[in-house]
Amino acid sequence: MNKNQITEKLNQLTEFEIQRDLMLADKQTLLDSLYTEEEKATIKKIEDRIAAARLDIEEEFVSKSDSVSKNIDDLTKEIKEAVESLGESVKAEGFHAVYAQGRTSWNTEALDKYIETHPELSICRQTGKPSVSMRRAK
Numbered sequence: 001m002n003k004n005q006i007t008e009k010l011n012q013l014t015e016f017e018i019q020r021d022l023m024l025a026d027k028q029t030l031l032d033s034l035y036t037e038e039e040k041a042t043i044k045k046i047e048d049r050i051a052a053a054r055l056d057i058e059e060e061f062v063s064k065s066d067s068v069s070k071n072i073d074d075l076t077k078e079i080k081e082a083v084e085s086l087g088e089s090v091k092a093e094g095f096h097a098v099y100a101q102g103r104t105s106w107n108t109e110a111l112d113k114y115i116e117t118h119p120e121l122s123i124c125r126q127t128g129k130p131s132v133s134m135r136r137a138k
Contacts, residue, residue, distance in 0.1 A: 001009075035043065083090055083097040090097045115121050 079095075079097050083099050087099060089099045111121075111125075115125070
């Protein structure tokens with residue numbers, strides 16, 4: 001497929017998304033028409049009351065949650081440091097602290113320059129498969 005064909009496909013994708021958005025808007029219009037204005041007002045009052053109650057509950061638990069989260073974070077850090085120092089995995093009933101050795105990495109730029117003068121090393125080089133991500137055009 002050439003660049004023009006891909007551009008056509010991208011334009012087609014845009015059209016499909018526009019169709020979907022219009023269909024969803026039509027659906028929402030139909031859903032909105034299910035209730036009278038009086039029913040919508042009653043529903044809004046109920047939703048507002050629930051939202052306020054939910055905020056009260058969230059505020060009540062935020063300090064409790066923060067305290068427990070800090071304990072978890074501190075203990076997790078301590079365990080990770082201990083397992084790293086031990087150099088092996090440790091398993092308990094609820095958690096398994098898995099030890100993994102440090103990964104070896106290479107300075108690709110320096111190796112590429114080195115291969116220029118030592119081309120026999122190029123057989124050791126592998127290039128992964130390319131990938132494509134879809135983004136909205138701006």
